[in-house]
Structures are given as structure tokens and as C-alpha cells.
Amino acid sequence: MIEAHELTKRYGGKTAVDSISFTIAPGSVTGFLGPNGAGKSTTIRMIMGLDRPTSGSVTVNGKPYGHHRSPLGEVGALLDAQAVHPGRSARSHLRTMAATHNIKASRVSEVIEMTGLAGVASKRVGGFSLGMGQRLGIAAALLGDPRTLILDEPVNGLDPEGVQWVRQLVRGLAAEGRTVFLSSHLMSEMAQTADQLLVIGRGRIIAAGPVQQVIDSVSGGAVRVRSPHAGELAAALAADGVTVTLPESGTLEVSGTTAEHVGDVAFTRGLALHELSPRSATLEEAYMSLTQDAVDYRSHTTTARSRTEKGQNQ
Template sequence: MIEAHSLSKKYGPKTAVDDVTFTVRPGLVTGFLGPNGAGKSTTMRMIVGLDRPSGGSVTVNGKVYRDHAAPLHEVGVLLDAKAIHQGRSAYSHLLALGATHGIGASRVHEVIEMTGLDTVAKKRVGGFSLGMGQRLGIAAAMLGDPSTLILDEPVNGLDPEGVMWVRELVRFLASEGRTVLLSSHLMSEMAQTADHIIVIGKGRIIADAPVVDIVSSATTASVRAVSPRAAEMARLLNSPDVTITSIDGETLEIVGLTSAAVGEVAATNGIVLHELTPLRGSLEDAYMNLTADAVEYRTGVFDPANALQPAAHADPAKVDAPHEHTHAASHAAPTHAAPSGPEALR
């Protein structure tokens, strides 16, 4: 279990984390979400003792991280998969890491097989691709068979098979009663993986609830009805508590009524419906609504007409191509499938 109480972190005048309190419980996959600069990475670094809190406290399994005699057996961490000696092989890296806790070669071989790194285990990490590095980072996190896992963007760079493997792995680990804290910017994947969500924005906790509660409270459910008599339907459904939007001549979007209620009105009045679909918000919709006022690095409105035009009066010879900075770490995934579920951990 991870418990944070009034946790804060300041860098000079900048407050990165501002008096946050939360609990990450065992038996659940807890998603940790927030915009860039929201305080996610700083919070995770404080959990594992890489940054010292300016105020408050955070414990893992009842102790401050530095007080654990054998931390690899308590918490497995993936924060930056590139933070590895680039000249070492994956096997040598894991063997050296295990030696600090008396973990031998047999366990190293287990986690290498579990993460699908068998064919590249003796190759230098410096030649690894993004996805392969993520697999090595997960192998290092699992090396001590810990009861708590903290994974920052673990699916970054993985192919679809790798993404599915991580999803199955963390859900299996949670089903064993372990604590799993998982950060990601992939809302669709988080919606399939997490049981509980913590959202942070501008250093403060915005939401802390089960996924279904987050979605239902931060989005609006509606009903789409398609009928050649849509205008008549709109008149029949009109009331102070109902909002009806005409999408086109035959399509209505209705807020304030269930699909069953809309269907009953149509049937009673002999109105043919070509479609009647309940529409529910997604985790991405909920996240965007919750963080609308908490985005620190906001982009401008994209204008396709001007997107490729050079700036006025700019010297083309001095205009650099834009560069995209990628935060997470990496190593490429082998083409064969890694085992998942209980077999992966035995």
C-alpha cells in the first residue's frame, strides 16, 4: 500500500506538488493521470525517495522507502528505462541489480523470460529500441518479486502485443493482492486496465475514485435517436429537464432521458426509429473535462490551412525543423509473444 499525507514539494518559488493526500490500495490497478507538469513524476519520485518532500509524508507498505532493508522486495519501480549503463547487456544489468539483494541468476532468467527478452538478453542496452527498454525496465521492477509496483508510462513504445501483455500482467499482479500504481497518457488503455483513478493537476488532486465513478460524474450521458419523423419526436420529448440537439434532419441527441423512455414515446406515437443508441462518456472525455483548467502547457488552435506555411519574413535557411521530445525510456520488443498471467511469474 502507498499512503501520502499532505505531501508537498517546492523547487524555489515553484510548487510542484501541493498538499496531496491519497492512498493506493492493494488488489487494484490504480491509474495516475495528469497533464504534463502536473506533478505526477515528482510525486512518484518522492514515493521512492529520489526527491525529498518539502512537507508531509509518503510511505510504501507502512514505511518511508529509505527505511526498507530490502527495497527491491517491497517495491518495483519503472520511472526511466533509459537510466541504465548503455554498455551493459540486459542480463548483466539485471544480475548486478539482483546482487544488491542477494537475488541470483535463476530469478534473472525468470524475469528475462517473463518479459520476452530471451533473444536479446546478452546484447548491449545501448542498442535497444524504445519498447525493448520498457520490457527491461519492467523486468528490473519485477526482479525482487515486490508487493508494490510503480510504473511510469510502461506501454510507451510497445507494439499492440506488448501493450496487451502489460495490461494482463498488471491486472494479474493486482489480482494476487499486490499494489499497482500506473501512469499513462493513453486514456483508452487506462480505461481497460485501471480499477481506480487518481487525477492530479497543477500539483493538486482533482479526482480520486473508481473509473466508473470518474466517468459518470465528469461526463454527460445522452441518447441518439434517428427517425424520419425526428422533428415530431423532438416536440413530443420536449420538457424543461430535457435537452434536445438536432444533428441533422433525422438525428437527435437527447440529454435527460434514457433510451428506454425515448423508445416508449416513439412506440406510443407510432414513430419509426432507425436507431436508438445510449451514448456514454469515455475516460478520455472525463479526463479532458476534469483537467480543462489544469493544463500548464497549452497548445494553440491547430489551423490546417496555415500549418505548413513558413512564418512571415522568416529566413528559410534559419528555420529549424520541429523536434518532438519524448519523455519515457525504451528498448524494443522481440517479435515473439511474452508469457502472461500466472505462468509469467513462476
């Protein structure tokens, strides 16, 4: 269980996280979704007590993270960049963390096995690929057998087999009743892994709830219609709140109404239909629509700005 209450973080004049409140429930996988720079990592660092909130508070399993007697037994975290000294072997890295909590050497070996690092455990981390680094980070997160897992971009750099493994792992952990909080900027990954979504953009929560609900709230659904009388049908459907577009000739995209209504209208006018299919938006579309105003680093904005600057220089 993670509970944030009006959590805010400002760096100088820039607000990275803007008074967000949320509750992450145990027993399910909650996806923390947002574009780069939206405030995901800052939020996670505040949960972990690494960054101090400017205002507001966040607790894990009822207490601020730092107040727990066994922090690694409460929360296991995979932090954004590799938080590992490259000169140490994977096993030594895990041993340094295990020692602080009197975790046995057998558990260190166990997480090494689990994450598939057995063959490279005695190699120095500096030579690891991004994917192996992620596996080591996940091994560190599992070390204390924690009730809550926080994984910042866990599938970054993993091969397809690794992605599949992370998916199974987090599903398994949630099924055991643990709280799993997973950040990503990849919506496709979230669609397959998460039960709940927390969408963040420019430091604010822009949507939260079960995955399908978040998608529906944005799209409202659309109906695809193919008809030889597309023009007539479009005119007949025109009403308040209904949007009709013609992506190609003979095809209509109707939003703001139901497939039943479209079918009824066509029937009463005697217009033949060749296709009538309700289409729910994909998470990707929902995400784009939710975050289009919340992307900090968009390519065309940058070009526009650099053009202005060039203009000023002249």
C-alpha cells in the same frame, strides 16, 4: 498499499504536485492518468524517495519507502526515462541491482526470461530500442518479487504484442494480491487495464474511483435519438437540466435525462422514433472533459502566447 497525505512538491515558484491525498489498495490495478506535465512522474519520484516532498507525506506498505529493510522486496519501479547506464549490458544492469539485495543470479535470469530479453541480455543497453528498454525496466521492477509495483508509462514504445503482454502481466500481478500502480497519458490503455483510476491535472487529483464510476461522474450519460420529428421532440424535451443538441438533421443528442423519459415524451406526443439509444461516455471523453482545464501545454494556448509576445516585440 500506497498512501499519500497532502503530498506537495514545488520547484521554485511552480507547484508540480499540489496537496494530493490518495490510497492505492492492493489486489487491483490502479491507473494514474493525466496529461503530460500533470505531476505523475513527480508523484512517483516522491513515492520512491527520489524527490523530497515540499510538504505532506507518502508511505508504501505502511512506511516511507526508504525505511524498509528490503526496498526492492517492497516496491519494484519502472521509472520514467530509462534509468540505465547505456554502457552496461542488460544482465549486468540487473546484477548491480540484484547484488544490493543479495538476490540470486537465478532470479536475474528468471526476470530476463519473463520479459523476453534472453536473446539480448548480454548486449549493451545503449543499442536497445525504446521497447527493449521498457522491458528491461520492467525486469528490474520484478527483480525483488515486490508486493507493490509502480510502473511509469510502461507501454511507451512497446509494440502491440508488448502492450498485450504488459496488460496480462499487471492483471496477473494484481490477481496475486499485489498493489499495481500504473501511470499513463493514454486513456485507451487505462480503460483496458485498470480497475481503479486516479486522474491528475495540474498537480491536483481531479477524479478517483472505479473506472466506470469516474466515467459516469463526468458524462452523466447521453441519449441518442433519431426521429423524423426531431424539431418537435427537441422543443418537447426542453426543460431544466436537459441539454438537446442536433449533431445532424433528424438526430438529437439529449443529456441530463434518461432514455425512458425521452421515450415517454415521444409516446405522449405521438412522435415516431427510429432510434433511441442510451450511450455512456467513453473514458476518452471523460478524460478530455476532466482535464480540459488542466492541460499545461496545449497547442492553441502556445500560439496565442507567441502571438502576444510577437505583438509586444513590435
